[in-house]
Amino acid sequence: MSAQLQVDAPAAASREQGAPAAFVRIEHVTKKFGEFAAVDDVSLDIQQGEIFCLLGGSGSGKTTLLRMLAGFETPTTGKIYIDGQDMSTIPPYERRINMMFQSYALFPHMTVEKNVAFGLEQEKLGKSEIRTRVADILEIVKMSSFTARKPHQLSGGQRQRVALARALVKRPKLLLLDEPLAALDRKLREHTQFELINIQKRLGVTFIVVTHDQEEAMTLSTRMGVMNHGKIAQVGTPAAIYESPATKFVADFIGSVNMFEGRVMVPGTGRIESDELGCTVVVDRKLNCAGGSTVWTAVRPEKINMSRSLEDASGPRENLVRGTVKEIAYMGDVSIYLVQIDSGKTVRVTLPNIMRDAEHRITRDETVYLSWHGSSPVVLTE
């Protein structure tokens, strides 16, 4: 992308230009509770077969948006179309959508088999067909030997799989998942992430996932939308959002970032004067904005090179500052260094621990030089 300052205009979130008609179309949807807008003029298109993640902190509006898709809330203004059909008058029990709840919401008084069969019974299918379909889906989620158990006799991971089976057995066009991995412990979470992706590919269902966990969103999604205060901040693939955040909020929300204020003195160049850094930042593109305007340079910690000597520095000569290592956090695979540069500001640098032995690694209170390539920073105006 060669767009300079704003990758996507965040306020008018995203509509794919010239893409095929979207499977899920959310048009200017607002949801107010009293005076408070939980969802504020959100427009979004989601394609069939995607795994789309809504990522945001608590209060960002992501769960409210999901519940509107499911039919448990109605939009105050705006419309939601699913497969071309306007959902305004359609109650949850008539939508070809199913939801996997954060608490799983398994019926405690029914066995696994009856839980999964419940949705099919509402469709008034024949007993033998129900039995077959239930057996098939339980096979897919690997819960076939638990049919007679009740939910309280299952572990957390098992309950999650039953909840998934119950939602998928109706072959919905769209599956909504509310924080699907939140209740699982770390190892189980990683394993389940890949299982979910496999199942989705196998069945071809469109997934919309709501989560507050960046890692989850980055792993699962084909595309994701970052939400903040009821609005969509940015929509894109995980890579696009990570490498080209559109706003300071997104840059800061996903992963870690170093943010420096600066001014573009001469328009049309790639030079930014930054007092916070105490140097001139050189980027490898031309910045089209008025002279003297304030911009923010965002550089991710892993893209900064840290060296003991000037000779080992990388990138343009201008992208260089000197500093002292104040703190080190050893994480095993990488180490995080907090470096106080001459201007007084602290820069976060991540380096892989290439050397096993501690001798060669940079230690506390050492003087170091930080440098980066012209392609590394993202320049933002908001």
Add this chain to the structure above:
Amino acid sequence: MTSRGVFSRTALVFGLVFLYVPILSMIVFSFNNSRLVTVWDAAHSPTLKWYGELLSNGQIVGAAWLSIRIALVSATGAVILGTLTGVALARFGPFRGRTLLSGMTTAPIVMPEVITGLSLLLMFVALEQFIGWPKGSGALTITLSHITFCMAYVTVVVQSRLVGFDESLEEAAMDLGARPATVFFRVTLPLIVPAILSGWLLAFTLSWDDLVITQFVAGPGSSTLPMVIFSKVRLGVSPDVNALATIMVLLVTIGIVTSAVWMRYQNRRRERDEQLAAAANL
């Protein structure tokens, strides 16, 4: 133990003694041969003769039977109406008449019974004048009155159970295609059965035991057990009443202890299942 711990525990012990001494004294003296009840006739006691007198007393037995029949119908009626009300108040959000319904279900709980009783009788009289029904007072008017004041208690029990209920279960059912009525009967109702049951028992006890309201709305010829007891004890102590009290305490104790043991058993089984599942992992 802290000073407040000591103080409160002492109070608890005294309080329990205070609660149980009268009951125990009633029980003890039911075996006393003396008609004076509280003067122990050591020569001829303990005896079961008052129990015999009690059970062969046609008036008392008949009244008890009437009370049971009325209580059965009243409890069932109260549970139906109380559950409807509880559902409406817990699930329907604001609707026209909600404040009125809510108010009319909490007021009977505290309203002095003389007022409720008076108003119900005047209502029945006016109704009879107006449309010719109900004809006179009797078991019907008693039952209608009991249903009215018992349903308030059932409503409170059901409503608080529903309010604490995990709504995501009902949402999941709807999400899976169930219409609201199906959701209620297949998901909500099975899970609030204990509350409904305890509401029924509560209503039964309140109806069976009621005196004041019943006195107002009962006619000649329908005497419930509390009415018979009351007219007896106004004149003083009576040993067959002690025997009756003992029987009642026995029944209630058996009932409470059984249900507590049953619930404990259920909980233990459940805990064991959950532990097994967690241990199996994944």
Add this chain to the structure above:
Amino acid sequence: MGKFDNRAGRRLVAGIPLFWLLLFFLIPFIIVLKISFSEVRLAMPPYAPLLQWVQGWPSPKLHLGNYGFLFTDPLYISSYLYSLKVAAVSTLCCLLIGYPMAYAISHASPTWRTVLLMMIVLPFWTSFLLRVYAWIGLLKNNGVINNILMYFGIIHEPLSMLQSDFAVYIGIVYSYLPFMILPLYANLEKHDNTLLEAAADLGATPMTGFFRITLPQSIAGIIAGSLLVFIPAVGEYVVPSLLGRTDQLMIGRVLSDEFFENRDWPVASAVAILILLALVIPIMLFQHFQRRELEAQE
């Protein structure tokens, strides 16, 4: 159950109990109000007809004599005040006894807690009438208490305890104690005990911890329990009939006597209305707290 319930279904579910209560709870009060303004008649029913037809138009005939009678006859005024006093004192006693009990139960171990609650609730499930009766046996002149005291030589003449204020207080406190303990317990059980630990860590004595942390948080329970005792106690009939004074009646007894003995339905109705007026605010307070309690659980 969601916003898409069909209108007809909802109307039925809410409508049936609404209709029932209107018919059997609200309208009766209106009738009582009406009859309180009517004149007593030697007829069946013993009051003047509800509506008079004057030149083709219904015109209610208001007879204020019943109220006038109540306000001027000292018997009624003293009964009111006496009832309010008895109810208030009984409520206070219930609170003083019930609060420590509820406190102790809420701090007991889970197994004990179940047992203790069962023990508190068991008397409640046995007959109210019989439990009041039990006190007759204890308090009367040759009753258990007097017999024991005389046996041990503590007294030589039996204490006259029945038919007194004392007996009424005991009777009411005894019968209504579970109604005070249960809401208090429900409130206290929800308290976070780590707050008390934090207070102790900061140097507070256990008593300070109680008065400055536990007590303020339990106000809602205190009010709920107190209303649950006070309001019905004002109109209490059984306890004063069996244990109470014959020279000073409580208002519930007065109402009943007017109705059954004097067959003066209008005056009985007026008495009822005046009791209601005194209790309207407490009843509304109670409803307010009930609602708040349920909303807090959501």
